[in-house]
Amino acid sequence: MHRIFSRRIIGAVFLTFLAVASTVSAHVVPNMTVEAEFDSTGGYTLRINVDPRTFLAAEPTSLPPVPASWYLEQTPEQVAATHEKAQQYLARSLGLLFDGNKTILPACKIQAMDGADNTPLKADTQEVHLLATASGHLPAQSTTFQVDFAKDANTSLILLHSMAGKTELRPRVVFPGETSPPFQLKVVAAAAPAAEEPSSKANQFYLIVAISVTCIIVIVGWMLLSHYRHHHRAHRRPGDRQM
Numbered sequence: 001m002h003r004i005f006s007r008r009i010i011g012a013v014f015l016t017f018l019a020v021a022s023t024v025s026a027h028v029v030p031n032m033t034v035e036a037e038f039d040s041t042g043g044y045t046l047r048i049n050v051d052p053r054t055f056l057a058a059e060p061t062s063l064p065p066v067p068a069s070w071y072l073e074q075t076p077e078q079v080a081a082t083h084e085k086a087q088q089y090l091a092r093s094l095g096l097l098f099d100g101n102k103t104i105l106p107a108c109k110i111q112a113m114d115g116a117d118n119t120p121l122k123a124d125t126q127e128v129h130l131l132a133t134a135s136g137h138l139p140a141q142s143t144t145f146q147v148d149f150a151k152d153a154n155t156s157l158i159l160l161h162s163m164a165g166k167t168e169l170r171p172r173v174v175f176p177g178e179t180s181p182p183f184q185l186k187v188v189a190a191a192a193p194a195a196e197e198p199s200s201k202a203n204q205f206y207l208i209v210a211i212s213v214t215c216i217i218v219i220v221g222w223m224l225l226s227h228y229r230h231h232h233r234a235h236r237r238p239g240d241r242q243m
Helices: 007-024 068-072 076-093 200-234
Strands: 031-038 043-050 094-098 101-103 109-114 128-137 144-149 156-163 172-174
Touching (some): 031 144, 043 076, 068 128, 076 109, 076 128, 144 156
Parallel strands (some): 031 156
Antiparallel strands (some): 031 043, 094 101, 094 144
16 A cells, blocks of 8 residues: 555654644544656656545544544445445545646545554554555656645645655644645656665654644644634624524
C-alpha cells in the first residue's frame, strides 16, 4: 500500500494530534493530508488521506472517529457508493492549479486503511481513513503548482510537496477557501542514483517535528474558529436573524 508518510512520521504526528485534540474536543478534529509528488519526467502523484467524517456530515466533529466495522460490514455495492462519495467530495474540494490555471482532480483510486498508522485496514481498527491516489502529467512548461481548497471542505489541509524524491521539510497548512502558496516545479535532468546523504536522518527528524507542530497549529486554529462561529451564533440578536 502506498503511504503518505513513513510509519515513524505518521506515528509521531498521530500521537501529537491525539494529545492536543483530547484537550480541546471530545471528538478528534479531522483534517486532510495531501502529499504531492513530482518526478523528473513531468508526472505527478497525489496521495490524499481522507477522514470519512468529512463527507458523512456537514459538521465532521459532530461524529466520533469511524471504526473499521463501518467499512468492513458494507456490501460491495455500498463500498462502491462510499468510494464515489469520497471521489465527489474530493473533486469539489480540491482544485489543482498549474501556473495559476485551474484543472480538475483526476479520478482517484481509493482504498481503506487504518487511520492510526496508515497500514491495511484490520478488524480492530479504531479509526478508518480512506487513501485516495490520483496521478497525472504536468501541462507543458508548467513552473508552479498550487491547491485551491473549497470553502465548504469542512476541514483543514496539510500539504507536503516532493520533487524527484526530495521532500520539502516545511508542510503547508491550507484552510477552507484558501489557495496554497506556489510550489516551484523544477526540471531535473536524469542522473545516476546518488548515495544517501548523511543528513537524511536529520532531515527526517526535522520533518517529524515540522509536521507535528503543524498539526498542533491546525487543531488549535480550527477549534478557535469553530468556537468563534458557535459563540457568534449563540449571541446573535433576534433582530439580526431577520436581516
